Amino acid sequence: MSTLAPIIVLIEDEAQISRFVRAALEDEGCQVYEAATAARGLIEGSTRKPDLILLDLGLPDGDGIALVKDFRTWSSFPILILSARSSEQDKIAALDAGADDYLTKPFGVGELLARVRALLRRRTQIADMEPLATIGDLQLDFSRRSVTRAGVALHLTPIEYRLLCVLYASVGRVLTHHQLLREVWGPGHSESNHYLRIFVGHLRRKIEIDPAQPKHILTETGVGYRFQI
Amino acid sequence: MAWVTISTMPFHLSKTAVNYISSIVICILTTLVSTSLLLFVDLANIVMLFLLAVFLISVYLGRGAGILAAFLSVALFDFFCVPPHFSFAVSDVQYLLTFAVMLAVALITGQLAANLRDQAELAKQREQRTQALYEMARALSGTLKLSQVSEITAEFLRKIVGMESVLLLPSDEKELVPVTVHKVWYEPHMAWTAYEDKQQHVLSEPDGLYYLPLKGSTRMRGVLVLSASQNSPVFPSENNELLLTVASLVAIAVERLHYVDVAKQGEMQIATERLRSSILSGLSHDLRTPLTVLVGMADSLAVSKPPLSSKQQEVAQTLRDQSNHLSGMVANLLDMARLHAGEVNIHKEWQPLEEVIGASIQLLGQSLEHHVVKVTLPDDLPMLEFDAVLMERVFCNLLENAAKYSADQGAIEISACVQGGFVKVSVSDHGCGIPPDKLEAIFGMFVRGHAVEEANKISGTGIGLAVCKAIIEAHQGSIKAENLASGGASISFTLPLGEPPLFNEALLESELI
Numbered sequence: 001m002s003t004l005a006p007i008i009v010l011i012e013d014e015a016q017i018s019r020f021v022r023a024a025l026e027d028e029g030c031q032v033y034e035a036a037t038a039a040r041g042l043i044e045g046s047t048r049k050p051d052l053i054l055l056d057l058g059l060p061d062g063d064g065i066a067l068v069k070d071f072r073t074w075s076s077f078p079i080l081i082l083s084a085r086s087s088e089q090d091k092i093a094a095l096d097a098g099a100d101d102y103l104t105k106p107f108g109v110g111e112l113l114a115r116v117r118a119l120l121r122r123r124t125q126i127a128d129m130e131p132l133a134t135i136g137d138l139q140l141d142f143s144r145r146s147v148t149r150a151g152v153a154l155h156l157t158p159i160e161y162r163l164l165c166v167l168y169a170s171v172g173r174v175l176t177h178h179q180l181l182r183e184v185w186g187p188g189h190s191e192s193n194h195y196l197r198i199f200v201g202h203l204r205r206k207i208e209i210d211p212a213q214p215k216h217i218l219t220e221t222g223v224g225y226r227f228q229i
Numbered sequence: 230m231a232w233v234t235i236s237t238m239p240f241h242l243s244k245t246a247v248n249y250i251s252s253i254v255i256c257i258l259t260t261l262v263s264t265s266l267l268l269f270v271d272l273a274n275i276v277m278l279f280l281l282a283v284f285l286i287s288v289y290l291g292r293g294a295g296i297l298a299a300f301l302s303v304a305l306f307d308f309f310c311v312p313p314h315f316s317f318a319v320s321d322v323q324y325l326l327t328f329a330v331m332l333a334v335a336l337i338t339g340q341l342a343a344n345l346r347d348q349a350e351l352a353k354q355r356e357q358r359t360q361a362l363y364e365m366a367r368a369l370s371g372t373l374k375l376s377q378v379s380e381i382t383a384e385f386l387r388k389i390v391g392m393e394s395v396l397l398l399p400s401d402e403k404e405l406v407p408v409t410v411h412k413v414w415y416e417p418h419m420a421w422t423a424y425e426d427k428q429q430h431v432l433s434e435p436d437g438l439y440y441l442p443l444k445g446s447t448r449m450r451g452v453l454v455l456s457a458s459q460n461s462p463v464f465p466s467e468n469n470e471l472l473l474t475v476a477s478l479v480a481i482a483v484e485r486l487h488y489v490d491v492a493k494q495g496e497m498q499i500a501t502e503r504l505r506s507s508i509l510s511g512l513s514h515d516l517r518t519p520l521t522v523l524v525g526m527a528d529s530l531a532v533s534k535p536p537l538s539s540k541q542q543e544v545a546q547t548l549r550d551q552s553n554h555l556s557g558m559v560a561n562l563l564d565m566a567r568l569h570a571g572e573v574n575i576h577k578e579w580q581p582l583e584e585v586i587g588a589s590i591q592l593l594g595q596s597l598e599h600h601v602v603k604v605t606l607p608d609d610l611p612m613l614e615f616d617a618v619l620m621e622r623v624f625c626n627l628l629e630n631a632a633k634y635s636a637d638q639g640a641i642e643i644s645a646c647v648q649g650g651f652v653k654v655s656v657s658d659h660g661c662g663i664p665p666d667k668l669e670a671i672f673g674m675f676v677r678g679h680a681v682e683e684a685n686k687i688s689g690t691g692i693g694l695a696v697c698k699a700i701i702e703a704h705q706g707s708i709k710a711e712n713l714a715s716g717g718a719s720i721s722f723t724l725p726l727g728e729p730p731l732f733n734e735a736l737l738e739s740e741l742i
Contacts, residue, residue, distance in 0.1 A: 024525070109528035
């Protein structure tokens with residue numbers, strides 16, 4: 001993987017935005033293919049064997065969310081959404097459809113590259129999940145179901161532990177409230193979002209140094225949570 | 230009585246006179262026929278002829294003519310037919326009984342016949358009125374304008390009860406105004422009394438005016454003023470029922486037109502709102518695209534390889550900061566426009582305050598890197614119901630302001646406490662504070678805290694706090710600013726506590742690992 005340049009398909013109709021995104025990605029050593037329409041994007045996505053897709057939600061010839069669903073029927077490459085819309089509902093719909101992360105316009109180059117790197121890294125991370133993990137000053141031992149900070153055990157309830165595992169497994173991605181509820185409480189869950197928020201709050205109090213300014217479990221307001229190591 | 234009628238009603242004079250004259254003529258004709266038949270027919274049968282004449286006169290010529298005919302018949306019968314002829318004297322006393330019975334029968338049948346005639350006449354008149362009323366109702370149901378309602382009503386009243394009328398409707402200025410040009414002189418305060426008191430009607434005898442309130446299904450719709458014509462200065466009470474019906478028909482028509490109006494306005498409002506929202510979303514997209522390019526390009530410049538010289542780097546950095554700043558302002562302006570247009574769907578959910586504060590600090594990132602943000606929340610602070618995205622905007626604006634108006638390395642404190650049925654949240658800084666005379670004004674649109682000279686050094690549009698106020702008020706809270714005794718400003722707002730959903734606390738404690 002390291003010898004090959006990552007292949008990125010950029011599906012964006014605004015030429016000026018494509019231009020700087022492409023330039024930034026190429027500087028990072030990526031190989032970028034552009035598509036200005038959803039139809040073209042589908043072709044590029046299926047022929048270029050991309051490592052990542054950057055997708056604008058507001059395409060002239062179709063709904064970006066439908067395209068995400070299309071891709072997800074046959075592939076698992078990461079999809080990063082570029083959204084000009086301020087509505088949280090669109091982002092949630094795209095994430096629930098299978099997108100991995102989103103960036104709201106306007107975004108900086110640094111932000112863009114950080115997200116792209118995180119998603120590209122994920123692909124290798126998933127392959128070699130270790131039973132032992134380090135998150136900042138926390139140690140996770142999945143084989144013993146224990147979480148310690150500097151050798152001192154943190155007492156997590158089963159739900160908190162499961163929540164932490166789900167978040168950890170999705171590092172670098174955004175998980176919507178709906179996705180987290182389904183993963184932690186199972187597909188038949190009847191709990192509402194405030195349940196999840198209470199558990200996240202409690203988990204933060206145990207693993208974050210300042211729960212009001214968290215470093216690991218970040219809130220994506222109105223959308224869900226993002227886990228960061 | 231008849232003379233009074235004759236003197237005051239020239240039209241009826243001739244008709245009544247003709248009836249009486251006809252009655253006399255018929256009686257004379259009957260007498261002629263009777264005398265010629267005297268030789269062949271018995272007197273008892275002659276009586277029958279006279280009775281028939283009286284009956285017919287009563288039916289066709291009216292009550293008065295009938296009474297006249299009854300007496301005249303008896304007299305003529307006595308004079309010409311009963312022996313001795315050509316004298317009122319009678320030879321046989323039994324004829325006196327004949328006269329008495331004849332008079333009685335003539336009067337009774339005559340009166341019965343006249344009653345019948347009157348009733349038939351009345352029924353006919355009623356039918357005509359009902360017919361006219363139906364026609365008016367039908368005409369009113371097809372009206373599209375208030376002036377049409379007024380005209381149809383006036384036409385009907387003129388034709389059926391011979392009265393002039395004017396339709397008065399309430400205007401915005403709390404007074405009754407006529408719908409069309411009219412010839413009725415009326416007392417505005419009397420009309421207002423009828424409108425306000427919701428009585429059935431107000432009768433003003435000396436002027437011959439009648440004020441009929443129009444009672445709609447939900448509220449009073451107006452007043453119909455009737456003026457009796459000169460021919461009948463006294464208001465006939467038999468028309469009461471009819472006029473009340475007219476009033477309710479007019480009220481329905483006015484009400485219907487009112488609701489047509491309301492529906493039209495509603496439709497227009499929806500169309501306007503749709504247009505506004507499409508303009509807003511179009512504007513939002515159109516502004517965000519060039520801003521994205523601007524921020525991205527400036528950013529690419531700053532990180533370009535080979536690295537720029539320090540001076541160029543500084544330019545690129547400024548470019549980037551200003552673009553970001555512009556983007557924030559545009560976001561605030563669009564939010565304000567949306568909030569003002571009622572465009573924002575408030576998506577309230579129960580959530581801890583801590584979360585949205587953390588998200589806001591994280592979102593501001595670099596803008597806060599020169600400040601220390603200290604968050605102090607009580608452990609038992611209950612969850613609150615709010616729209617997280619909007620509340621994030623409130624915290625971002627308050628934190629940004631605090632950072633902007635206080636020195637580098639200054640502390641910014643966020644705290645919260647329960648007060649009554651509300652949670653009070655404060656964001657305080659140790660900066661220059663707010664001029665005391667502007668503590669309230671700063672929440673207005675485009676109002677900034679500091680004198681222009683000073684404000685020029687710190688960029689801003691004066692819209693951030695206005696957005697905060699709009700958002701907090703949409704959450705049934707309030708926001709205010711104050712200066713701290715220790716220096717610096719503190720903006721605090723309240724959010725209602727409400728009733729948080731039940732939560733099984735045991736789940737949090739169960740089965741520790």
